[in-house]
Amino acid sequence: MKDNETAKLIAIVEDDPDVAKIIEQVLGDFGFRTVWCRSAGDLLRRLRTLAPDLCIIDLGLPDMDGIEAMQRVRAQSACGILILTGRAHVSDRVMGLELGADDYMLKPFEPRELVARVRSIVRRRESVETSGHQMAEFGGWRFNLSNNRLLAPNGEEHALSTAESELLKVFVNNPNRILQREKLMGSRDLAPTDRAIDVRISRLRRKLEPDAQSPAFIKTVYGAGYLFLAAVTWSGEAG
Structure with missing residues (x-):
């Protein structure tokens, strides 16, 4: 159990009080702090003063579609x-x-699985934030691992999700190597039918590649995995 100074803050966006109570209770039992938001509007207002480590968002919200809220x-x-x-x-x-x-769960859910997935996302986020090398440069791009920011060669700045940052971190740490899908998913168990990694690759390509249909950086190696084709240099500045 962590003290309140170091415990991670989880925002729960759920209009069903009973479901919200279950989530708050199970996360509290495992040392997380929680704040309950009854609607998307409630969450967006609170984000002005709160900095949650993770938001759990129900897609079926009363005031806004969960996808739009996300x-x-x-x-x-x-x-x-x-x-x-x-x-x-x-x-x-x-x-x-x-x-x-970063992930999704279907209702009804197993409380311990919810905790496991929350922990996994928080760990991935921390690993990005605490990386010893903070700035990776490749092909004119600059990727700041300390704040998930990606700076394009033309100076345009992109904010990456935790999952996208985790994926790009693996790529920049393993350039010019064929990486299996399991490696790119990290510690998550990967079923043969799980296409989540392919979705994330597609998202990242759309940000990095001028022509996502003919990618310059992230190459598909059929039957083997993916290859990040780039010369990567590192610096320790926060940028």
């Missing part, structure tokens, strides 16, 4: 995002991942 959170915060939804449609889950969510 996009607005992502636009103003680098926090982790976990989608919690009763929607079983694959398209909803894929759209959530494409738009910047």
Whole structure:
């Protein structure tokens, strides 16, 4: 159990009080601080003064579609995002991942699995923030691992989600090497039918590649994995 100074803050965006109470209780039992927001508007107002480490967002919110809420959170915060939804449609889950969510869970959920996924996202976020090398440069791009910012050669700045940053971190630390999908997913168990990594690759390509159909950096090696084709240099400045 962590003290309140170091415990991670989780924002729960859920309009069902009973579900919210279960989430608050189980996360509290495992040392997390929580704040409950009944609506997307409530969360967006609180983000002006709160800096949660992770937001758990229900897709079925009363005042705003959860996908839109997630996009607005992502636009103003680098926090982790976990989608919690009763929607079983694959398209909803894929759209959530494409738009910047780090993971998703379906209702009804197993409380311990929820905790495990929250911990996984928070750990990934911390690993990006505490990397010894803070700035990676490749092909005119600059990637700041301390704040998830990606600076294009033309000076345009992109904010990456935690999942995108984790993926790019693996690539810049392993340039010119074929990486299996399992390696790119980190510690998460990967089923043969799990296409989450491919969705994340697609998201990252759209930001990095002028022509995503003919990528210059992230190459697909069919039957083997992916290759990050770039010369990477490092510096310790925060940028």
